[in-house]
Amino acid sequence: MTVGHEFGFELRVCAWAEACWRPERDGAPRIVARQLGTKRRRWDTIVVEVDPEGLRRRAQFGAQRLDADLLHVVRHAPTDWAFYRDALPTPEYPWRYVREAVHRASDRGILETRRDGNKIEIRRAMAYPEWVRRIVAIENKPDLDASAADALTTQLRRDVALGLADEVWVATADDAAGGVQRALLADLPVEAGILVFDDDWTATVEWLPHGLATAASGTRLTSRPADGADRPATGFEYVDADWKAHTRLAIAERAFERGWRSYVDTMRPDCRQFRLVDGAHGYVPACAAKAREQSAAECGGSCADYEPEPPGWRQHGWPIEGGPGATVQAVLADRRQRRRE
Incomplete structure (x- = not known):
């Protein structure tokens, strides 16, 4: 079976990053998402390098992500009982949303609450850890032509100016001659790293990235000259460091919850044609009817090759309890959970 679309390439890059990242020093603990x-x-692949002890403590808050409202509550919850409005920083939104977040945090067991008359008092259940070390963004372009390179250059320049990720990379594939078109890569920002994958899914670092200033304020480029000339953007706005810090943590929380194997949630593993195949560094979906790796958009109930599993299959016990489709989902969910621990 062959990879004929960006979706399959993206999954293999995610599997490679989980197994082999970082290129210059393998072994950094990490969570990979897409x-x-x-x-x-929106980036194709996200690599969140983590502190192992911090990740273990983060796992105590559960497998679900903490959204911005929950983070506001649990990160600032006091060690002693206090009225929540006195204990928490004043938000940029109405207090009623904070109150809702307090109740949600209490329901999840990550915050202690009690009533003192009409007031809700809160107390920290456990300290939220500093578990994120670095965030790396990767853009996947297996078939890099002039048009794709031009659009990618614009995106990467905006990424560099904003400085939300610690590093930005481009992942591409060897061309038919066994190399890449160097002329297309030459116009990419020098701050962006370049990874090239061969047919055996071995990555070669063509260019190392520059580290970006994530702790400083950034610049959001809002437009560029209409003719696409290499001139400064015509519109921009500054983004403060606090916004970047909050956004980075929100991205890391979503990566913690989803991982990269969540693709199965939007596909049909209950189809008789659905398969998981070894993608060199991890399992990726494939379609027996199409004799190739299908895209997420192709794998749905409207597919002409879709065949639901017979009900009898779902009545079997171990090792395919609930049917092959349920087993696929369980296996991928288990592997996702392992990365959180």
Whole structure:
């Protein structure tokens, strides 16, 4: 079976990053996720380098992510009982949303609450750890042509100016001649690293990235000259360091919850044609009917090759309890959980 689309390439890059990252010093503890970012920018692959002890303590808060409201509560919860409005920093949104977050945190067992008359008092259940060391963003472009390189250059320049990730990389594949078109890579920002994968899914570092100033304020480029000329952007706005810190933590929390194997949640593993195949560094989905790795958009109930599992399959016991589709989901969920521990 062959990889004929960016989705398959993306999954293999995620599997490689989980097994082999970082290129210059393998072994850094990490969580890998895909299709995460901000409202304005979504990266193909995210590598969150973590502190092992911090990750263990983060796991005590559960497998679900802590959204911005929950983080506001648990990170600032006092060690002694206090009225929540006195204990927490004044938010940029109405207090009623903070009150809702207090109740949600209490329901999840990550915050202690009690009532003192009409007031809700809170106390820290456990300290939220500093578990994120670095965030690395990777853009996957297996078929890099002139048009894709131009669009990618614009995206990377914005990433560099904003400085939300510690590093930005481009992952691409060897061309038919066994190399890459150096002329296309030459226009990429020098701050971006370049990874090239061969047919055996061995990565070569063509260019090491520059570390970005994540702790400083950043610049959000909002536009560029209409003709695409290599000139400064015509519009920009400054982003303060606090916003970047909060956004980085929110991205890390989403990566912690989702990982990169969550693709199965939007596909149909209950189809008789659905398979998991060895993708060199991890399992990736494939379709027996198509004799190739299918994209997430192709794998749905509207697919012409979709065949639901017979009900009898779902009545079997171990090792395929609930049917092959349920087993696939359970295996991927188990591997996702292992990365959190």
